[in-house]
Amino acid sequence: MSTTVLSARALSVLLGDWRHHSGTLAQALADRVRLLVLDGRIALGARLPAERQLADHEGVSRTTVAAAYARLRELGYLVSRRGSGSVTALPAGDAPAFDVVDRPDMLDFSKATLPALPAVVDAAAAAVARLPQHLGLAGFDLYGLDEVRQAIADRFTARGLPTSADEIMVTLGAQRAIALIAQALVGRGDRVLVENPSYPHALEAFSSAGARLVGVPVSTEHGWDDEAFEQLLPRSAPCLAYLMPDLHNPTSATMPAAQRERVAALADRHGTRIVVDETMVDLAFDPATVQVPMASCSPRIITVGSVGKSIWGGIRLGWIRADRETIGELARARPAGDLGSPTLEQLLLSELLQRFDGLVAERTAQLRAGEQLLRALLSERFPEWRLPEVDGGLVLWTNLGRPVASEFALLARAEGVQLGAGPRFSIDGAFERYLRLPFCYPETLTRRAVDAMERAWERLGPARADVPDDDALVTTVV
Template sequence: MAETVLTARSVENLLGDWRAGGAAAYMALAERIRLLMLDGRIPVDTRLPAERELSERLGVSRTTVTAAYRHLREAGYLDSVRGSGSAARLPGARLAAAPSHDAGFLDFSQATTPAIPGLADDARAAVEELPLHLGGHGFDPVGIPSLREALAQRYSDRGLPTSPDQIMVTIGAQHAIALLARTLVSRGDRAVIEVPTYPHSYEALRAAGARLVPVGITPQRDAAARAGGLADDGSDDDGADEADDLVQAISFSNPALAYLIPDFHNPTGRSMTVEARERILAAASRQGTIIVADETTAEMDIDRQQSYLPLAAYGDAVMIGSVGKTVWGGLRLGWIRAEAPLIRRLVANRSHNDLGTPILDQLVVKQVLRRMDEVLAIRREQLRVGRDHLEGRLAETFPDWTVPHVNGGLATWVNLGTPVSSQLALGARAHGLIIAAGPRFGIDGAFERFLRIPIGYTPDETDRAVEALARSWAALGSHPVPDAPYLAAVV
C-alpha cells in the first residue's frame, strides 16, 4: 500500500514545462516523472494519480498518460495493481543508493567534500576517552557537557557570547531542522523560506504542517563580471531588494518561523549584508517570528572580502550548525544554539522521534574542534582549487552559461540560459553523472534554467562532470527547446 497519494495538480506543479524538446509526448512525460523519482521529489511508494485524472489535468489524451505509465512500469519505476493505482518504485538497490564511484557513476547531487585528513586519529582518540562514559545509560538527548562547552566556546570566539545551556547536540543539521519545525510550527502556520533553497529544509517544514511563503533570491555576480574588474564581496546590490522582500514577507504574512541561510547560501552562494541581517531580524522581532539560521556552511569562506558574525549576534535568532560539510558527511552530528528555555522545549520534544545523539560521535567531534581552525584552512584551499578549476572549465565549455563567482560555500548556481535543467540532468545520467536539476531546489517546478554544480570535487572529477554535461548538452541541441517564462523571476 502506498504511503502517500499525489494529486494530479501536485504532479502538474512538479512536472513544470515537461513538454519542452522534440521527444514524443508520452516519452517526455515518462522521463520527467522518472527524474522526479530519482531526485526524491516523488518518494518511493508514493501513489500517482489515475491516468484519466492526470490526462485531464495536463490537457493530453489518456493514451499519452497510459503509454507513459506503461513505459515507467517496464523500466521498473512503477508498480501498478488493478484497483489500487500505480506506486513509485526504484529499479534495484544500485539506483536507489546512487553510488558516486561504484558502477562508474560520479555523484554531483551531493555538494560536499571527502573526510578531512587526520579524522581517523581523532576517532582513535575518542575511543580512548569512551570508557569514561560507559558507566551511564548512553541515551543523551542534549549533548555531553564537554562538547557543549566546546561548541559554546566556538560561538563566543566568533563574536557571539554563548553558554553551554544554550547548546543542544543533534544527529546532524537535518535532524535539527526537523526538530525545530515540529516544535515551533503548528499545522497551518506560515513559514518563510528563501527560494531556491536547501530542499530538505522545506520538506521538513511541510511535514510539520507549515504553509510555505517563498521569497526569491538571486545568485552572486557572475565570474565573467568579476574578471572584468567589477567589485564582488559576496553581497552585491541585489541584496537590498531581497532584504526588502524578506522584510515584507515577514511583516505581511505573519509567519511563525523563517528559515534562512545567511552565509554562502545553498544553492546560490549569496551572503547577506550586515544591513540586511539587522533589518530582517528587526522585522521578525516586531512580528514575533522566530528566525532559524542554517550555518552549516557559514565558516566555509574562500576569499570573501568582509567577515560576518553569527546571525544571532545581530538580533534574536536560532542557529543550526553541523560538521557534515566542514569535517565529513559520514559524521552525523549537528547542534542548535538557542536560548535556554527553547533548548529545554526541544529536549522534551525530542524523544518522540529519537532518544539521543551517539556518545562516540560526540567524542570524535570534540577532538576535531580542538583543531577546527586547521580544518577550515584545509577546506578553504580545497574549495579555492575546486572553484577556480570549475569556473575555468565551464567558461571554456559553455561560454553562454552564466556562472556566478562564489566566495565560499560548496556550490555555484549556474544559469543555463534556457529551461532545460531537468532534461540536462537526465541526459547526464546516461554519461555517468548524477546531478540535481534546478527544480529540486525550488517548489512547484521552478528553476528549470538553473543547475547547482558543486565546487568541492577534485579537478579530475570536475573534468569528468563537465565532459558528461557537455555530451548531454550536445544531445539537447539536436532537439531545439522553445522559450518559456523565466520561472525563477516569478517564484
C-alpha cells in the same frame, strides 16, 4: 502498507513547468515524472492521478497523458495494478538519485560532500583515549556533554555572539536539528517562510511536520528580495522562517549585515522566529568575510550548525544555539526522535573543535582550487552557461541559459553522472534553467563529470526557437 496517492494538483506542483522539452509533450511529461522518481520527490509505490484528471489539470489531451504513462510503463517506472491504478516503480538495477549508487560506472555529482580530512583519524584516536572517563555515565543525554557544549559556545563567543553552554544542544547532525525544530515548533498547517531555492532536505523536514511553505526569492545576482520579506511576513504570518544567510545553498550568496538587521527586526515585529542554518559558514574562501552570527540581531533567532560540510559528513553531529527556554522545549520534544548524541562521537567533535581553525584553512584551500578547476572546465566546454562569482561554499549555481535542466539531468545519467537539477531545490518546480554543480570533488572525478556532461549536452542538441530566453528565477508561493 498503505499506498501514497498523488492528486493531480499535488503532482502538478512537483512537475512545475515541464513543457520545455526537445521532444513531444508526452515525452516531456514522462521524462519529468521519471526524474521525480529518480530524485525521490515521488515516492516509490505512489499512485499517480488518473489520466483524465491529470490531463484536465494540466490543460493537455488525455492522449498525451496516456502516452506519457505508457512510456513510463515501458521504461519500468510505472506499474499498472488492478484496483490501484498507475503506481511508481524502479526498473531492475536502478536506484533513486539520493541513494548509494551500486553501478560502478555511475558518478554521483548531485551531492556537495567532501572526503574526511586526515586529521579525523588522529582526533578519533584521542577521543577513544578519553572515553574511559565517561563510561560510568548512562550515555543518554538530551543536551550533550558539558565540555562539548562549552566548546561550541566558545566558538560563537569568539565570532562576536556571547554564548553560554546552556544555550547549546548537541544533535545528530544539522538535519536532525532542523527536523527537531520543525517537530517542536511547527503545527500542522502552520506557514514556514523558506528561501526559494533552498536545501531540499530542510524543506522536506518542515513539510513532514505539516508546514505550508512560503517562498522568498534568493539569487546569485541579487541575493534576498527585501520587498518579498516585507510583503510575505505580515501577509502570511509564518511561525518560522528558515534562512541560510551565509554561503546559501545552492546559490552561495551571503546576506549583507544591514539586510540581516532589517529581516530580523521585521520577523520580530510579526512574531516569526528565524532559524538560521550555518552549516556552510566556515567555507568562506577569505575568513575575514565571515560575518557576526545573524543571531546577534535578535535573541529569538535559533541557529543550527555542524561540521558535516567543513570537516566530514561521517561525523553525524551538529548543534542548536537558542535561548535557554527554547533549548528546554527542544529537549522535551527530542525523545520522540532520539535519546541523545553518542558519547564517543562527541569526544571526537571536541578534539576537532580544538584544532578547527587550522582544519578549515586546509579545507578552504582545497575548495578554492576545486572552484577554479570547475570554472575553467565549464567555461571552456560550455561557453553559453552563466557561472556565478562565489566567495566560498561548495557549489556553482549554474544557469544553463534555457529551461532544460531536468531533461539534461536524465541525459547525463545515461552518460554515467547524476546531477542536481534546479527543480530539486525548489518549492514549486521552478529553476529549470539551473544546475547545482559541486567543486568539492577530486580533480579526476570533476574532469570525468564534465566529460559526461559534455556528451549529454551534445545529445540535448541546440535550443528550440520557440523557448523564450528570459531570466525569470522564481515564483512566490503563499
